[in-house]
Amino acid sequence: MAKGKAKNYQMDMxxxxxxxxxxxxxxxxxxxxxxxxxxxxxxxxxxxxxAGDHALAAVGSNTSLIxxxxxxxxxxxxGANVLVSRYYGAKQEKELxxxxxxxxxxxxxxxxxxxxxxxxxxxxxLRWMQVPKKVLGLAIVYLRVYFVGMPALMLYNFGAxxxxxxxxxxxxxxxxxxxxxxxxxxxxxxxxxxxxxxxxVALATVISQVISAWFVLxxxxxxxxxxxxEIKKLYIHKDKIKRMLQIGVPxxxxxxxxxxxxxxxxxSINSFGATVVAGNSAAGNIEGFVYAAMNAxxxxxxxxxxxxxxxxxxxxxxxxxxxxxxxxxxxxxxAGVSCYVVGPTLLSLYTNSSRVIAAGMVRLGYICLPYFIxxxxxxxxxxxxxxxxxxxxxxxxxxxxxxxxxxxxQTIFQIDRFHNIEVVYAVYPITWVVTTIAHVITYIIVKRKxxxx
Numbered sequence: 001m002a003k004g005k006a007k008n009y010q011m012d013m014x015x016x017x018x019x020x021x022x023x024x025x026x027x028x029x030x031x032x033x034x035x036x037x038x039x040x041x042x043x044x045x046x047x048x049x050x051a052g053d054h055a056l057a058a059v060g061s062n063t064s065l066i067x068x069x070x071x072x073x074x075x076x077x078x079g080a081n082v083l084v085s086r087y088y089g090a091k092q093e094k095e096l097x098x099x100x101x102x103x104x105x106x107x108x109x110x111x112x113x114x115x116x117x118x119x120x121x122x123x124x125x126l127r128w129m130q131v132p133k134k135v136l137g138l139a140i141v142y143l144r145v146y147f148v149g150m151p152a153l154m155l156y157n158f159g160a161x162x163x164x165x166x167x168x169x170x171x172x173x174x175x176x177x178x179x180x181x182x183x184x185x186x187x188x189x190x191x192x193x194x195x196x197x198x199x200x201v202a203l204a205t206v207i208s209q210v211i212s213a214w215f216v217l218x219x220x221x222x223x224x225x226x227x228x229x230e231i232k233k234l235y236i237h238k239d240k241i242k243r244m245l246q247i248g249v250p251x252x253x254x255x256x257x258x259x260x261x262x263x264x265x266x267x268s269i270n271s272f273g274a275t276v277v278a279g280n281s282a283a284g285n286i287e288g289f290v291y292a293a294m295n296a297x298x299x300x301x302x303x304x305x306x307x308x309x310x311x312x313x314x315x316x317x318x319x320x321x322x323x324x325x326x327x328x329x330x331x332x333x334x335a336g337v338s339c340y341v342v343g344p345t346l347l348s349l350y351t352n353s354s355r356v357i358a359a360g361m362v363r364l365g366y367i368c369l370p371y372f373i374x375x376x377x378x379x380x381x382x383x384x385x386x387x388x389x390x391x392x393x394x395x396x397x398x399x400x401x402x403x404x405x406x407x408x409x410q411t412i413f414q415i416d417r418f419h420n421i422e423v424v425y426a427v428y429p430i431t432w433v434v435t436t437i438a439h440v441i442t443y444i445i446v447k448r449k450x451x452x453x
Contacts, residue, residue: 011167013307014089018316018323021167022304026296026327028169032160033292035176037285038183044285046187048350051197053278056351058138058198060281061131061270066146068259069118073110073154075252077103077161078385079244081299082306084165085386087226089310095240096226100162101233102240104220107158109236111151118147129263130270132277142198149206152213159216162227164303175215183208250390254381254397261405268409268424276421279359282350286343286360287367290335294375297328298382305386314450317383321443324379332372340368359421366425373432380439384446392442400435 011021048056080103087096122143131139160172183204190200220229269280301324308316339346347360381393408427412418 009163009166009168009170013167013304014311014313014316018304018319019327022297022300022320022323022327025164025167025169025300025303028173029164029296029299030293032169032173032176033296034289035173035180037288037292038180044281045350046191046201047198048278048282049352050191053274053351053353053356054135055138055198056281056356057132057274057277058135059142059201060284061129061135061266061277062126062139062143063266063281063284065125065129065143065263065266068256068263069114069147070150070153071255071259072252073114074157075250075255076106076110076244076248077158078251078302079246079248079390080106080158081161081165081302082247082385082388083240083243084162084227085303085306086310088166089307093226097228097233098237099240099244100220100227100229101235102237102244103158103162104155104217104229105234105236106241106244107154108151108234111154114150114154115147118150119144122147129267132270132274134274135277138198142202145199145202145206149209152206152209156209156213156216159213159220162220163216164299165306166227167303171219172216175212175219178215179208179212182211247385247388247390250394251385254394257394257398257402261402264406264409265424265427268413269421272421275353275355276359278351278353278356279347279361280363282347282356283343283360283363283367285350286339286346286364287371290332290339290368290371291374293335294328294332294372295378297324297331297375298378300324301379301382302386305383309387317387317447317450321379321383324382325376328375328379329372332375336368336371340364343368362421363425366422367428370429370432373429373436377432377436377439380436380443383443384439387446387450389446392446393439396438396442397435400438401431404431404434 011025013021013025044056044059047059080099083099084096084103087093087099123140126136126139126143156175163169163172186204186207187201190196190204194200196203217229220227221231223229270277301320304320304324305317308314308320343361343364344357347357347364350360351357381397384390384393405427408430409424413423
């Protein structure tokens with residue numbers, strides 16, 4: 001494995017106390033996730049304050065669309081994380097190196113593909129999503145510029161997944177801290193000084209993504225051992241991409257299915273006009289910080305479970321899961337309730353409109369208070385993926401969440417007395433509960449089969 005200074009960043013997840021190591025792993029990861037969210041939050045806050053509510057709605061209305069395109073390829077980074085963790089735990093240097101180089105090559109190819117598709121298809125899809133005509137032009141500009149930065153975004157996320165697999169969540173935090181400062185500074189300069197509106201905030205985001213991607217690539221190139229990246233060795237190894245796809249494609253499809261259902265929900269929200277769209281966008285950004293804190297335990301669960309699977313220490317899997325469940329429940333409850341209580345103050349950071357703030361509070365009430373449930377759901381999925389099962393969580397999510405949401409919008413929401421924004425928001429917690437129960441049952445069955453082998 002890596003020697004010298006880099007060793008200080010690595011973590012042995014197969015021995016010793018789980019809670020202490022999980023907290024050491026997740027705290028920097030939470031900070032990193034929050035900084036990533038600040039990229040988009042800075043966009044939303046700056047345009048809301050200095051470019052008006054139409055610009056705010058333009059930026060927020062395409063968030064679910066960005067996720068739809070990105071999440072499939074991001075599922076592959078989950079596959080890379082699981083494989084790197086397994087080979088690292090099993091101390092298989094050659095397999096580790098091939099996986100790392102395959103992952104970096106895939107990130108660049110997928111990033112370029114996303115950039116081309118995003119620039120070409122943005123106008124058509126935004127019209128399909130029923131983005132209000134008043135903000136359509138601005139939304140197209142923002143989305144096209146954002147997609148230009150996809151190669152850098154993919155490279156950073158795949159590189160960070162490799163570092164997480166060996167327990168290193170500190171250096172990605174340092175890289176994002178620098179990029180975050182650049183992003184906020186350029187946001188203010190482009191929008192206030194140059195009056196570039198949504199184009200300015202999108203450009204600032206792309207520049208910051210390039211900076212963070214360069215830092216993570218440089219970090220991996222300076223490593224030693226199996227995780228060292230050498231440009232001349234970048235190659236998509238067939239056996240590694242096959243295993244990566246077996247885990248990553250179902251994970252990506254699950255994310256896409258969530259995003260499709262969210263796009264449909266966003267289309268329903270868009271039908272209520274610019275004020276509701278702006279309030280929904282601002283509230284969604286606030287909720288994103290709560291989700292980021294909970295998602296860190298999902299990421300930790302994948303890495304801890306995968307390393308222990310590689311080392312053959314199956315007896316630690318239940319303890320890892322229970323530790324992650326306890327942490328994510330406390331985090332979700334504290335953060336979710338806190339955000340709702342101070343919701344009006346937080347929303348005022350995004351807009352000066354009392355109507356937009358009121359619309360945002362409606363969403364926070366339905367989403368933030370029960371938000372800990374989705375944290376539990378994600379942790380359950382993390383255990384299944386870490387154990388190498390990716391198709392089952394996808395099927396469960398397809399039925400329990402996505403199909404249910406589509407049926408809800410096409411039936412209950414279409415009834416006149418239920419055709420209101422509250423009914424749209426109510427579908428979120430209902431589907432979280434149904435899907436979480438299904439994932440718990442799935443885990444019990446999978447774990448029993450694993451023990452019997």
